[in-house]
Amino acid sequence: MAKIELEGLVKDYGKVRAVHGIDLQIEDGEFVVFVGPSGCGKSTTLRMIAGLEDISGGALKIGGKVVNQLEPKQRNIAMVFQNYAIYPHMTVGQNIAFGLYTSKLPKAEKDRLVREAGETLGLTPYLDRRPAALSGGQRQRVAIGRAMVRSPSAFLFDEPLSNLDAQLRGQMRIEIKRLHQRLGTTIVYVTHDQVEAMTMADKIVVMRDGRILQVGSPLDLYENP
Ligand code: ADP
Ligand code: ADP
Numbered sequence: 001m002a003k004i005e006l007e008g009l010v011k012d013y014g015k016v017r018a019v020h021g022i023d024l025q026i027e028d029g030e031f032v033v034f035v036g037p038s039g040c041g042k043s044t045t046l047r048m049i050a051g052l053e054d055i056s057g058g059a060l061k062i063g064g065k066v067v068n069q070l071e072p073k074q075r076n077i078a079m080v081f082q083n084y085a086i087y088p089h090m091t092v093g094q095n096i097a098f099g100l101y102t103s104k105l106p107k108a109e110k111d112r113l114v115r116e117a118g119e120t121l122g123l124t125p126y127l128d129r130r131p132a133a134l135s136g137g138q139r140q141r142v143a144i145g146r147a148m149v150r151s152p153s154a155f156l157f158d159e160p161l162s163n164l165d166a167q168l169r170g171q172m173r174i175e176i177k178r179l180h181q182r183l184g185t186t187i188v189y190v191t192h193d194q195v196e197a198m199t200m201a202d203k204i205v206v207m208r209d210g211r212i213l214q215v216g217s218p219l220d221l222y223e224n225p
Contacts, residue, residue, distance in 0.1 A: 023212070042192075092129055117145040121148070136165075201217075
């Protein structure tokens, strides 16, 4: 568990500045939602935190240490991908265990982590089955499970619900919120959906044109839009 700090974080794609030196503190255990229109730099910021994108300027700190150059897997932060790759020939349990593919933990310990993730995510009845019959929401949970078994200090979500229908979206909002309450792990979540931001966040970060426009609790932003 660790605090994540963004200090003057910059991202340039060639001559285009996508992120203009943003400052932000993400407290340990906080649920932070980045919201803003398409192209404002949310995803780029998340990818810099994950280590999937080089940082052009400023500093990213995790637990007080600058990690700008650290490989993704050394950051102990798990990205939950939207286009969740689920392997049809593997069981649900094996799909979840894939998050530990390169881990050196003993097999019994890996099995325990997979069972625990299955239980937390309500996937226990499916662990030995193939994923063919899983619903969209259950597939999303498998993707979360794959990240969970790595026991990360933070989960990063990039528009995780945008492929789901409205009803399932509402259900998954509640599930992800519940998961956060249960695990107490930091979540950084990117969306263009105001409702997701207002209903899930401890702290909302409003972005525009590569800059942070506003930071506050849902209530702060509701009262001072
Ligand atoms: P958001 O997630 O808010 O939709 P992005 O972070 O994806 O925004 O994009 C921010 C800006 O950076 C946009 O202008 C986008 O076109 C640009 N951008 C994003 N990724 C790349 C890339 N790989 N190469 C060049 N420009 C990019
Ligand atoms: P490598 O050492 O080959 O780079 P990793 O240990 O980073 O592999 O990841 C092994 C597998 O676990 C990946 O192929 C990927 O499917 C999955 N994985 C990697 N990183 C993450 C992550 N942040 N969240 C969820 N699953 C991941």
